Amino acid sequence: MIDKGWCGKMKAVILAAGKGTRMLPLTEQCPKALLPVCKQDTILDLLVQNINHINEIDEVIIVIAQNQYLYFQRWNRYKNIKFIVSPIDNNVIECLDYVINKIGLDNYLIAASDNILMFKILSDAAIR
DSSP: OOOTTOOOOEEEEEEOOOOOGGGTTTTSSSOGGGSBOSSSOBHHHHHHHHHTTOTTEEEEEEEEEGGGHHHHHHHOOOTTEEEEEESOOSOHHHHHHHHHHHHOSOOEEEEETTOOOSSOOOOHHHHO
């Protein structure tokens, strides 16, 4: 839960720069986060929609690999998303370190792009 003395905004950082090799052959033509899971939604759609319900989050940053940029540009239908292209695609900790060095310290919600949550992430206001 967010400290009651804190009333600021935060950023969501979604790590999506991986190669998706464990999902081959499904990921040969499409990044894992963009695989369809519902009628029109992708894994990433479900996560972004869940995150967009959190009032405290004002920006969603998706970390992608350079060779995935066009896939994610075509997919993006959300207004609050920013992409960061990471040169690191095989080590999640190094990738996160790269992002934090690039955008600075802040309050973050960190999520993996291939997680399907079967529950809603609640905002601090909903918890009170």
